[in-house]
Amino acid sequence: MNEPGKDIDMRSKLDREKILESIHANVQDKNMIKHMLATEAIMRALARKLGEDEEEWGITGLVHDIDSELVEGDMSTHSKLGADIALELGASDAMAHAVLCHNEAHGVPCETNLDKALFCADPLSGLITAAALVRPDKLTGLTTKSVMKRFRERSFAAGVSREQVAQCREIGLELEEFISLGIEAMTGIAFDLEL
Numbered sequence: 215m216n217e218p219g220k221d222i223d224m225r226s227k228l229d230r231e232k233i234l235e236s237i238h239a240n241v242q243d244k245n246m247i248k249h250m251l252a253t254e255a256i257m258r259a260l261a262r263k264l265g266e267d268e269e270e271w272g273i274t275g276l277v278h279d280i281d282s283e284l285v286e287g288d289m290s291t292h293s294k295l296g297a298d299i300a301l302e303l304g305a306s307d308a309m310a311h312a313v314l315c316h317n318e319a320h321g322v323p324c325e326t327n328l329d330k331a332l333f334c335a336d337p338l339s340g341l342i343t344a345a346a347l348v349r350p351d352k353l354t355g356l357t358t359k360s361v362m363k364r365f366r367e368r369s370f371a372a373g374v375s376r377e378q379v380a381q382c383r384e385i386g387l388e389l390e391e392f393i394s395l396g397i398e399a400m401t402g403i404a405f406d407l408e409l
Contacts (some may be wrong), residue, residue, distance in 0.1 A: 252339035259399035293317035327390035
């Protein structure tokens with residue numbers, strides 16, 4: 215007979231595998247998949263830091279851009295379809311809401327810590343990736359100070375909303391602490407990110 219906790223762990227693992235299969239079926243861009251993995255890592259680290267459900271937060275980060283290619287660049291549809299797909303894959307209403315409100319185009323406010331965390335973790339993964347890509351050693355040795363310097367350079371990774379990243383304060387983290395947490399989380403999966 216299985217221990218009670220083992221069933222839950224196995225089910226969660228299977229759910230993640232099912233979600234990854236769906237991601238690979240819907241997203242061909244390898245960089246987008248890496249972005250989703252990076253966001254998952256940051257969300258898991260945030261959940262640990264804030265005492266939240268790591269599986270729920272991680273899967274929300276993983277699935278948040280699952281519709282990126284399906285909507286063919288239509289930002290008025292992006293994340294609406296993603297929230298629906300997330301629900302079909304077994305996400306809770308709270309997870310689907312976070313997916314929906316991470317796209318400001320819908321005007322859906324971030325209400326919960328999960329919503330707010332995804333909203334600021336999404337662009338942070340892009341900033342850290344860009345900062346790592348201009349270094350010969352990628353994530354190895356990337357420092358908070360280096361990313362903070364890049365954060366202040368508006369022309370660097372210009373598509374990254376600094377205002378959105380700085381909303382980490384809404385979940386009780388100072389910017390430097392948030393960036394440090396993001397670097398550490400992404401370094402933990404550097405092989406998967408090819409960084």
